[in-house]
Amino acid sequence: MGTLCGSGGGWTRLAYLDMTDVTQNCPSGFRLYQSGGVRACGRPATNNGSCVSVDFPSNGISYSQICGRVFGHSYISPDAVQNGTNHNNLNADYVDGVSITRGSPRQHVWTLMATRDDSLANGGHSNCPCVNGSTQVPQSFVGSHYFCEGAGGNWNDLQWDGKDCSAHEALCCSAPGLPWFHRDYGNTTTTDYIELRVCADQETGDEDAPVSFYEIYIK
Known part of the structure; x- marks a missing residue:
C-alpha cells in the first residue's frame, strides 16, 4: 500500500468493509441496520449492554504499527463513555461506540x-x-487514543469523519490524524490478531453505534 498515517508505505490491509457497496454484508453476528439510505452493522437486539465482535488475524505477519479508520452512526442515544457498570472494563461494554484491540488478553489500540x-x-x-464543559473522562487504558463525535440526533451524520461538527466539538473534530488512527509500537513487534467490537452499555432499543465502513492496516 501507499503512504498511510504519515508513515510511508509497506502496509498490509487486514480488514475492510464498505456497506455502501450493496454486495457487501455485515460480519457474522452483527445486525444489519437499513434506514435513510444507510446500511450499517451493529449489535444484535438485546435488552442490556453488550458488544459484538469480529477478529482479523495477522496471518503470521509481524507488525509494529497499526493504521485505520472507522465510520459509523449514532443510533438513538449513545453517550460515549458515561459512567456505566463496566466503565473500567476493557473486556466489556465500556463505550458506546467502537473498541479496537489486539491480542488476548486484549490490549487497547483505539476507541471511537x-x-x-x-x-x-x-x-x-x-x-x-473532548467537548469543553463535558464531565466525561476517558478511561486510563484509553488515554488520548480515541476519537469522539456527536450526531445531534441525526442518523445520517457520519461519525468519526471530522465533518459536520458543531462549535462545541471543535477539539474533537480537530484531533490529530482524524479520521485515521495510528499506533506505532517502535521496536516492539507482534503477530497479534486485531479485534473490532461495536459496544454500548444499554439495550439496543436505547442506543447503538453501528459501523458502515472500516479499513485497518498493519506493517
Missing part, C-alpha cells in the same frame, strides 16, 4: 466514541470527553 449530543447537554454528562 459515539454520542447523540453535539451541543452541551445534561450538564455535560452525555458529551464527548
